[in-house]
Amino acid sequence: MPGQSAAISRGLGGRCPRCGEGRLFEGFLRLRPRCENCALDFNFADAGDGPAVFVILIGGAIVVAAALITEVVYQPPYWVHAALWLPLALLVTLAPLRAVKGLLIALQYHHQAQEGRLA
8 A cells, every 4th residue: 555645645646556567547537447567446436526626616716806805906897807807717626636537536545444334
């Protein structure tokens, strides 16, 4: 089992959480069935909505803060806001989404997270 820093770097890089060599994704966000290098089955991985929630909350805070500062300082017309913040919102939400999903899956593997069970 790799250390937590290794798990973090493997997850952010989209690599297998066990060996660090195989690719985790076969599409933008679709997981491979198993690692092509060590054959780790990725059925344990269930990031759910976690990556999207983290990215939306952090990205939204960045875009809203930038828009508010721009409005207070420069007071541009509304079309300038649309031209600036719509592309930025897409950038700050889509760009980190894959890395955050890989990170959460790698941390699930590292901490051997499982579905909650009642005793």
